[in-house]
Amino acid sequence: MSSSFLDAVKERIIVFDGAMGSNIQNHDLSPDDFEGKDGCNELLVATRPDVIESIHSSFFQVGCDVVETNTFGSTPIMLGEYDIADRAYVLETGRVILGDRSAALRQREEVRRAYLGH
Numbered sequence: 001m002s003s004s005f006l007d008a009v010k011e012r013i014i015v016f017d018g019a020m021g022s023n024i025q026n027h028d029l030s031p032d033d034f035e036g037k038d039g040c041n042e043l044l045v046a047t048r049p050d051v052i053e054s055i056h057s058s059f060f061q062v063g064c065d066v067v068e069t070n071t072f073g074s075t076p077i078m079l080g081e082y083d084i085a086d087r088a089y090v091l092e093t094g095r096v097i098l099g100d101r102s103a104a105l106r107q108r109e110e111v112r113r114a115y116l117g118h
Helices: 003-011 020-025 041-047 049-061 076-080 085-105
Strands: 066-068 114-116
Touching: 020 041, 020 049, 041 049, 041 085, 049 066, 049 085, 066 085, 076 085
Parallel strands: 066 114
Antiparallel strands: none
């Protein structure tokens, strides 16, 4: 992380986002949004990036400093349960792009916004 983030940690509490999965469930998504793979939220980066960006934006809007990149189950092992292990790299790259774009759109002079994969 950049020194500006470390400086901010020394000066104040850094607020991370809430539950990505729960927020995904608040959207009216269809089986097509999951390519028929019910519960594979990781696919939304490819099929519904607007939903993921909207969730990131809502967290930043209420004052979060850091958002997650929706990568909880993006390992080849986890994606293998849906027979899409071969898409792990592409989906992960998409998450990074979405997270970075969401953070960049919400920059404030006094606080640099960030995203974090977990």
